[in-house]
Amino acid sequence: xxxxxxxxxxxxxxxxxxxxxxxxxxxxxxxxxxxxxxxxxxxxxxxxxxxxxxxxxxxxxxxxxxxxxxxxxxxxxxxxxxxxxxxxxxxxxxxxxxxxxxxxxxxxxxxxxxxxxxxxxxxxxxxxxxxxxxxxxxxxxxxxxxxxxxxxxxxxxxxxxxxxxxxxxxxxxxxxxxxxxxxxxxxxxxxxxxxxxxxxxxxxxxxxxxxxxxx
Numbered sequence: 001x002x003x004x005x006x007x008x009x010x011x012x013x014x015x016x017x018x019x020x021x022x023x024x025x026x027x028x029x030x031x032x033x034x035x036x037x038x039x040x041x042x043x044x045x046x047x048x049x050x051x052x053x054x055x056x057x058x059x060x061x062x063x064x065x066x067x068x069x070x071x072x073x074x075x076x077x078x079x080x081x082x083x084x085x086x087x088x089x090x091x092x093x094x095x096x097x098x099x100x101x102x103x104x105x106x107x108x109x110x111x112x113x114x115x116x117x118x119x120x121x122x123x124x125x126x127x128x129x130x131x132x133x134x135x136x137x138x139x140x141x142x143x144x145x146x147x148x149x150x151x152x153x154x155x156x157x158x159x160x161x162x163x164x165x166x167x168x169x170x171x172x173x174x175x176x177x178x179x180x181x182x183x184x185x186x187x188x189x190x191x192x193x194x195x196x197x198x199x200x201x202x203x204x205x206x207x208x209x210x211x212x213x214x215x
Contacts, residue, residue, distance in 0.1 A: 004156060008175050011152035014070055014145065015138045018077035022134055026082050027127065030089025031115065044090065047083040055080065055141045059148050068149030073142060080141055081134035088130030092123025125194040132187040139180045143172070 033043040050058070059076045066072040096119060104114045120127075146154030153172040160168030 004153075004171065007151065007153050007155060007172070008179075011139075011142055011154075011176070012179070014073060014142055014150065014152055015077065015135065018074045018138055018142075019081065019131070019135055021074070022078045022081035022085055023131055025078065026085025026130070026134075027089050027120075029082065030086045030127075031093065033086065033090045034093045035111075040090070043086060047086045050079045051083045055144055056147065059144055063148045070145070070150045072148050073145035073150035073152075077138045077141060081138055084130035084133040084137075085127065086130075088126045089123065092126035093119045095126075096122055122198055125191060125198045128187070128191050128194055132184065132191060135187065136180050136184050139176060139183065143176055 029043050029047075033040040055076070058079065059072065062072045062076050066075060093115075100118055100122070101114055104118045109117065142150075142152050143154035143157060145152050146158045153176050156168050156172035157176075160166065160170075160172065
């Protein structure tokens with residue numbers, strides 16, 4: 001069962017590019033949903049709707065518009081990755097204790113400064129959890145890319161199914177499963193450390209806030 005490392009690298013590259021775009025777009029949309037309440041239902045509703053569309057159907061629709069290739073697959077992965085990142089960003093920021101924002105504003109911080117220096121850092125463990133879900137999901141969905149002319153580990157799986165070659169199927173399926181498990185385990189460890197650090201920082205911020213109020 002020889003593993004095509006070039007296809008594995010291609011697979012990881014596609015997922016990495018899609019994840020980078022989805023993180024930037026997802027966090028921006030999550031912040032927009034929090035700042036502008038009239039956009040909350042629209043943004044979260046759009047993200048939920050995309051998730052309900054079967055992956056093959058979505059990729060097929062995107063192929064009609066954008067054609068064959070990796071670009072179309074990346075766009076599809078970005079759309080699928082939005083929900084966990086958008087929702088976790090929105091939930092993470094809106095769930096912060098109000099006194100933390102009040103303390104930051106009392107120090108003269110602007111709305112942007114409060115977001116960058118207080119809200120996003122404290123909400124990042126939850127945001128990172130959404131990113132982890134997006135990465136693991138994308139690793140699996142990217143296999144479908146072979147049906148729209150994209151690269152990656154879907155090729156040996158598809159060719160193996162066509163030729164009824166179990167070894168060829170396993171040469172694509174096993175690396176995908178292993179990659180998903182490795183990324184899930186590694187990112188879960190990072191998530192745990194981020195959560196622990198955020199709790200300590202939250203306690204420190206609360207103590208500082210109480211000290212300032214008592215003064």
